[in-house]
């Protein structure tokens with residue numbers, strides 16, 4: 517029997533965590549043999565702690581075989597103590613017409629404090645996924661405030677965008693999402709993100725690999741396929757978060773939790789042979805990949821071996837490279853705003 521790992525989840529009483537905590541406890545993230553001790557961190561306000569306690573009651577009532585213990589707290593010193601993994605979800609979600617700049621102003625302080633708590637209390641090997649928006653810049657802020665933890669241990673979530681891109685292509689081609697392989701989403705989790713299908717393929721039931729462009733062209737014709745990729749597809753993936761807020765009246769939650777599980781599952785257990793996923797990674801640790809300078813957290817295609825991610829170097833076209841540069845500029849703009857705050 518493996519010894520339990522400690523996993524802190526912030527915003528434990530919020531929407532995303534109402535799905536995320538149950539999936540972690542069930543073994544979806546760390547595998548079917550890894551027991552977990554869940555640290556549920558909330559703001560130290562009675563109503564929030566009480567709500568977290570209610571969620572913990574439900575977790576216990578599931579009798580998950582791998583759930584070793586639950587710690588509920590409003591104190592970051594307790595929440596981050598000796599943790600192996602940190603899911604930083606707790607932050608205000610975007611509402612109505614709020615921009616990412618508005619969100620940054622509202623949420624940046626949370627990540628200054630949590631970075632400092634990670635520095636002081638977490639294991640030096642802790643792996644951090646930032647979900648709270650603006651996720652890339654919040655991941656950067658967290659890392660800056662936890663200087664003794666390696667930069668490569670701080671990531672932000674673009675997996676939702678990656679999964680959204682897969683979902684759109686699968687729907688368009690009437691194939692299973694599991695057949696759509698090696699899409700990549702680059703850049704900021706914002707309207708400048710860049711979903712790229714150029715290296716992706718559809719895995720046939722007979723093992724054939726049909727390039728996505730070719731599969732689309734077969735269904736709708738080559739010109740219409742190009743128009744679709746540069747228009748409807750790109751816009752849909754870039755603006756899906758807002759579309760969900762408009763439809764649901766609240767930001768995405770179950771799909772966000774699912775993406776967080778996918779991200780950390782691949783980080784912990786590895787990516788399948790020959791495949792990659794999209795992860796927001798610290799460009800201090802990417803050696804200038806895709807021409808993006810050090811100093812931001814930027815999504816790139818990554819494979820994971822033995823718990824370590826590495827960037828997959830793909831020969832992107834000049835047109836794509838220009839979009840990648842624009843998203844990097846967007847992130848350096850956020851970085852400047854964050855430093856000002």
Ligand SMILES: NC(=O)c1ccc[n+]([C@@H]2O[C@H](COP(=O)([O-])OP(=O)(O)OC[C@H]3O[C@@H](n4cnc5c(N)ncnc54)[C@H](O)[C@@H]3O)[C@@H](O)[C@H]2O)c1
Pocket residue numbers: 526527528529530531532533557558559564605606607608609610626646647648649650651673674676677705767768769772
């Ligand atoms: N990166 C992505 O793809 C993605 C996708 C969806 C949502 N999000 C973001 O995730 C965040 C959470 O969304 P939600 O729908 O769960 O929000 P929510 O409002 O339902 O829950 C947030 C919870 O965080 C708690 N919280 C606030 N500050 C905290 C702190 N300092 N420590 C601990 N807990 C704290 C709140 O009390 C609340 O319970 C938002 O910023 C949202 O925009 C990101």
Ligand SMILES: O=C(O)C[C@H](O)C(=O)O
Pocket residue numbers: 609610649676756757758760767768
């Ligand atoms: O877009 C948002 O504000 C919510 C979230 O980041 C999403 O992509 O669904």
